[in-house]
Amino acid sequence: MPEDLSRFIDLQLFDALQVIILGFIGGTLSGFIGSGGAFFMTPGMMNLGVPGVVAVASNVAHKFGKAMMGSKRHSEMGNVDKKLGICLILTAFLGNFIAVLINDWLFAGKADSHGGGSGGAAADLYISVVFVSVLTLVAISMLRDVWKTAKDEMGPSRVITDFLARLRLSPMIYFPVADVRISLWILLIVGLATGYLAGTIGVGGFIGVPAMIYVFGLPTTVAAGTELFLAMFMGAFLASNYVYLGYVDLRLTLLLYVGSLLGINVGVYGTKVVKELVIRLVTAIVILLCVISRAVAIPTYLRQLHWIDFDPGWDIYFNQASKIMLFVSGSVGVGVILYNVFKAYRLRRRIHAELEASPPHPVANENVTT
Amino acid sequence: MQVICISRGSYSRGKELAERLAEKLGYECLCREELLEEATRRGIPVGRLEMAIIKPHHLTERLILAKEHYQALVTQIICERALKSNLVYHGRTGHIVLGAISNVLRIRVVSDWEYRVETVMKRLNLSREKAKTYIEQIEEDRRHWVKQLYNLDLDSSSLYDMILNVERMNVDNAAQSLCNIAQLPDFQETPASRKAIEDLLLSARARVALAEHERTCDMQLKVRANNGLVSVTYSPQQARNAAVIPSILEPLEGVREVLSTMARTSILWIQERFDPSSEPFQPLMDIAEKWDAAVELLRFIPLDENQYVETDLGAQNLSGSSLDIEDMGSPRMKVENGGIEEDVEDRCGDDSGMKETICDLAKVGHAGGSRCLQAPPKRILSGIDPGIEYSLIVVGDLFLSKGAHAQKRLCRELGGYLSDHMKCPVVMAEELRTQFLFGKKQCFQTIAYFLISLSMFSLIFINQIPVLRFFSDQQFGIRLLSVLALALYVPVFAYVYGTFSRLLCKYLKLE
Numbered sequence: 001m002p003e004d005l006s007r008f009i010d011l012q013l014f015d016a017l018q019v020i021i022l023g024f025i026g027g028t029l030s031g032f033i034g035s036g037g038a039f040f041m042t043p044g045m046m047n048l049g050v051p052g053v054v055a056v057a058s059n060v061a062h063k064f065g066k067a068m069m070g071s072k073r074h075s076e077m078g079n080v081d082k083k084l085g086i087c088l089i090l091t092a093f094l095g096n097f098i099a100v101l102i103n104d105w106l107f108a109g110k111a112d113s114h115g116g117g118s119g120g121a122a123a124d125l126y127i128s129v130v131f132v133s134v135l136t137l138v139a140i141s142m143l144r145d146v147w148k149t150a151k152d153e154m155g156p157s158r159v160i161t162d163f164l165a166r167l168r169l170s171p172m173i174y175f176p177v178a179d180v181r182i183s184l185w186i187l188l189i190v191g192l193a194t195g196y197l198a199g200t201i202g203v204g205g206f207i208g209v210p211a212m213i214y215v216f217g218l219p220t221t222v223a224a225g226t227e228l229f230l231a232m233f234m235g236a237f238l239a240s241n242y243v244y245l246g247y248v249d250l251r252l253t254l255l256l257y258v259g260s261l262l263g264i265n266v267g268v269y270g271t272k273v274v275k276e277l278v279i280r281l282v283t284a285i286v287i288l289l290c291v292i293s294r295a296v297a298i299p300t301y302l303r304q305l306h307w308i309d310f311d312p313g314w315d316i317y318f319n320q321a322s323k324i325m326l327f328v329s330g331s332v333g334v335g336v337i338l339y340n341v342f343k344a345y346r347l348r349r350r351i352h353a354e355l356e357a358s359p360p361h362p363v364a365n366e367n368v369t370t
Numbered sequence: 371m372q373v374i375c376i377s378r379g380s381y382s383r384g385k386e387l388a389e390r391l392a393e394k395l396g397y398e399c400l401c402r403e404e405l406l407e408e409a410t411r412r413g414i415p416v417g418r419l420e421m422a423i424i425k426p427h428h429l430t431e432r433l434i435l436a437k438e439h440y441q442a443l444v445t446q447i448i449c450e451r452a453l454k455s456n457l458v459y460h461g462r463t464g465h466i467v468l469g470a471i472s473n474v475l476r477i478r479v480v481s482d483w484e485y486r487v488e489t490v491m492k493r494l495n496l497s498r499e500k501a502k503t504y505i506e507q508i509e510e511d512r513r514h515w516v517k518q519l520y521n522l523d524l525d526s527s528s529l530y531d532m533i534l535n536v537e538r539m540n541v542d543n544a545a546q547s548l549c550n551i552a553q554l555p556d557f558q559e560t561p562a563s564r565k566a567i568e569d570l571l572l573s574a575r576a577r578v579a580l581a582e583h584e585r586t587c588d589m590q591l592k593v594r595a596n597n598g599l600v601s602v603t604y605s606p607q608q609a610r611n612a613a614v615i616p617s618i619l620e621p622l623e624g625v626r627e628v629l630s631t632m633a634r635t636s637i638l639w640i641q642e643r644f645d646p647s648s649e650p651f652q653p654l655m656d657i658a659e660k661w662d663a664a665v666e667l668l669r670f671i672p673l674d675e676n677q678y679v680e681t682d683l684g685a686q687n688l689s690g691s692s693l694d695i696e697d698m699g700s701p702r703m704k705v706e707n708g709g710i711e712e713d714v715e716d717r718c719g720d721d722s723g724m725k726e727t728i729c730d731l732a733k734v735g736h737a738g739g740s741r742c743l744q745a746p747p748k749r750i751l752s753g754i755d756p757g758i759e760y761s762l763i764v765v766g767d768l769f770l771s772k773g774a775h776a777q778k779r780l781c782r783e784l785g786g787y788l789s790d791h792m793k794c795p796v797v798m799a800e801e802l803r804t805q806f807l808f809g810k811k812q813c814f815q816t817i818a819y820f821l822i823s824l825s826m827f828s829l830i831f832i833n834q835i836p837v838l839r840f841f842s843d844q845q846f847g848i849r850l851l852s853v854l855a856l857a858l859y860v861p862v863f864a865y866v867y868g869t870f871s872r873l874l875c876k877y878l879k880l881e
Contacts, residue, residue: 269875
């Protein structure tokens with residue numbers, strides 16, 4: 001790669017294939033659990049040597065187009081509360097803007113103009129730390145939820161929703177599609193947090209969707225639809241910001257699409273044949289493994305910043321360990337989905353074969369006249 | 371059989387009014403608390419269900435089963451009591467449970483806010499602020515309950531025949547006025563309304579029997595009854611236990627035939643006349659096969675709004691009306707209410723192919739029951755069960771008495787109306803093949819979208835360096851251009867490649 005393009009990686013066929021696989025796994029998980037899949041794709045690209053900011057920026061550009069299509073489909077199903085989405089957009093943009101500024105400052109401001117030196121490592125470390133902190137919380141909450149659901153048969157906790165409802169921080173706004181009343185102040189805070197995380201690590205949905213469910217008390221489908229509506233605007237805004245600053249690698253964006261748009265169909269099909277509890281359990285485990293994978297890469301950045309000292313030859317081991325763990329986590333998740341899809345497909349064929357073999361009369365076989 | 375359902379708000383004197391009304395009319399009085407008691411006695415975790423429904427939005431599978439059991443039991447008890455004698459019911463959802471029965475009088479009682487607050491303050495010894503919050507919270511919980519159980523808005527005036535404000539009226543006078551209304555011919559029993567309630571009772575009994583049987587208590591089932599024919603749909607995962615369904619339902623009183631169908635989802639097919647050899651039948655079967663869906667038939671006979679209003683005003687004039695339905699042998703008494711109609715086989719001389727179509731659907735395991743509705747187009751929703759989440763609604767040939775162009779336009783308008791009110795795709799029958807199946811046209815489209823995607827992809831990868839230079843250029847003008855280029859290129863590629871991958875998955879039957 002020429003000197004002036006050093007922030008972008010030299011893409012060989014094998015790297016391109018790896019990005020497509022990342023996209024496919026991310027897309028499958030995304031269709032299966034309803035998130036953007038960035039929690040898998042962003043660290044995956046970083047493991048391939050893509051600088052963190054470029055990985056986030058390329059993924060955000062990829063998410064923008066995908067959210068547009070997803071939001072359209074959810075909208076057709078009546079799952080989008082546009083009023084809520086619009087209320088969240090303003091502060092989400094502010095969060096986006098803050099995130100881009102910090103990333104840019106760490107990458108370019110603290111380093112040379114190409115993101116080399118300690119600047120690239122600082123941005124990578126910052127992104128990795130935010131990623132690990134936020135997603136650890138998300139994964140643990142999800143595992144707790146799964147445990148409680150299996151044990152007590154109750155849905156997600158409403159403690160926060162009820163507490164905020166009791167507070168009644170005026171002005172309260174009514175959202176007809178979701179059928180909830182939410183304080184404007186809470187909306188602004190959630191919008192800001194979602195926007196900041198979407199801009200920093202490309203995973204706004206992991207905060208946006210749970211916040212809408214736990215804090216606002218929205219039904220899951222409306223939360224997912226509204227988040228996609230929000231993600232469409234945030235994605236456009238973020239992508240514009242990042243491309244303006246020159247961080248978007250369009251090649252990575254297109255390669256991600258190649259895998260993810262195929263994977264998303266497989267994932268959505270998987271939700272029809274896997275129990276909800278299993279979906280949540282698989283999601284939590286995959287996220288946790290992604291977090292561990294990213295955490296393993298952190299010592300390398302610390303060394304590059306001269307905060308700790310060890311043999312630079314070890315970097316490759318940390319990177320490989322992180323990479324393997326990420327692919328294992330994704331493969332396990334996708335394996336569970338594909339196994340269930342295949343099993344359901346076989347069951348369907350068997351039942352239909354039995355039906356076809358039965359006498360062709362409505363009151364025969366399954367139908368009984370009394 | 372006459373039923374009066376009173377939906378009461380908290381502390382709005384609804385209970386008092388219902389009891390006084392029952393006393394004046396000499397009717398039996400049934401309240402929600404009695405239903406809860408019976409449900410608890412039958413082992414339904416009502417308290418936990420109520421907490422789960424009014425608080426979080428997620429229901430576990432077991433609670434969903436408890437919810438279905440509870441709904442069926444409530445329906446069964448109300449219907450049984452209503453068929454035994456005249457009944458005044460007061461509670462939250464009686465008017466919804468019996469909403470499709472034409473002669474049920476549905477009343478909403480509202481009361482002065484100040485009176486309610488003071489009552490709560492006195493009874494619960496609360497301060498004014500706390501009493502207000504308390505009432506608001508209860509009202510909110512009720513709204514959630516109705517929304518979750520029946521997907522309806524409790525406050526919607528369309529759910530009631532009358533909303534009675536007792537702020538300036540004493541309970542005795544309010545009860546007297548309701549006595550007078552109850553005498554109107556509109557609220558008297560008709561053969562059709564009796565049959566509708568009998569069908570409702572039978573389906574509820576069947577659902578309760580299945581919910582209380584050890585082999586089927588874990589199954590999520592949809593049960594319908596029509597003139598003794600009980601249709602049960604179950605998902606493919608539950609196929610193993612489905613064989614016992616007929617043996618459980620056989621002994622139930624009123625069951626003539628049991629039809630059980632494996633289905634993961636439901637498709638609603640709306641037509642005026644059905645014919646298994648017609649054009650939409652085969653594509654619909656293919657889609658049902660792909661989706662493991664049960665196809666439910668709704669025979670919809672559109673009435674003119676003016677005719678409807680006339681009949682609504684005076685049922686006694688119907689014999690002189692020139693409605694088309696008269697020619698079809700449908701009972702006139704049902705016309706004025708637009709509710710779910712009678713059994714087609716028995717009541718209509720011509721069943722318009724429904725029986726034959728259902729038979730053909732049953733042969734391939736996709737029968738999802740049938741019903742008939744005669745109403746103006748804007749009242750079609752009264753014939754669609756809001757509790758069922760359809761994956762698709764297919765609008766077929768309707769408005770047959772109109773000319774071809776008017777027919778097409780009216781069908782489109784009806785489809786649009788349904789799209790606005792139902793949370794699922796609504797398609798015209800002729801669009802089925804193009805939208806959901808993979809034919810020659812789709813094959814051509816797949817190739818075209820693939821080629822466009824490939825070209826867009828190659829364009830970037832053949833010119834990697836210039837593209838990256840363009841996107842990382844420092845000049846202000848180029849930066850703005852790069853933003854514009856990305857905003858255009860990415861969504862277009864996502865759309866083109868997304869369409870290609872969707873078509874490919876459709877071809878692989880992975881939808």
